[in-house]
Amino acid sequence: MTTEIILSIEHIVSEFKVSTAAVRAWVLKGLIKPVRREGKGRDGKMWFARGDVGNLVYGICKVCGNGFRKATIKQRFCSTLCRQRFARLNPDRQA
Numbered sequence: 001m002t003t004e005i006i007l008s009i010e011h012i013v014s015e016f017k018v019s020t021a022a023v024r025a026w027v028l029k030g031l032i033k034p035v036r037r038e039g040k041g042r043d044g045k046m047w048f049a050r051g052d053v054g055n056l057v058y059g060i061c062k063v064c065g066n067g068f069r070k071a072t073i074k075q076r077f078c079s080t081l082c083r084q085r086f087a088r089l090n091p092d093r094q095a
Contacts, residue, residue: 005050006035012048016057031056031073062086 007015009023026032027046032053034046059070061078063086068078077083086093 004035006047007050007053008045008047012053016053018057026056026073 009020012018012023013020023032027034032048035049036047038045038047056073057070058067059075059078060067061082062076063082064078066078068075077086
């Protein structure tokens with residue numbers, strides 16, 4: 001039996017320091033899916049897996065391997081230096 005930590009939107013906002021609007025946008029875009037719902041409509045409460053949210057907020061740099069907090073969902077590098085290093089080492093690929 002595996003135990004999974006689930007969080008409500010309010011817990012996500014307080015723990016990960018993101019806005020409620022950001023969490024709702026992630027849900028609308030399909031980036032995270034609720035693992036459980038209580039109630040129906042706008043008043044219904046949604047619960048999400050903590051790991052899914054963590055994967056959106058934190059990342060691993062593709063160059064140096066360090067962990068970092070993402071400023072945007074698409075961010076792949078921890079710093080400008082790593083992004084530039086990747087561009088120099090891979091001129092045929094877009095950073």
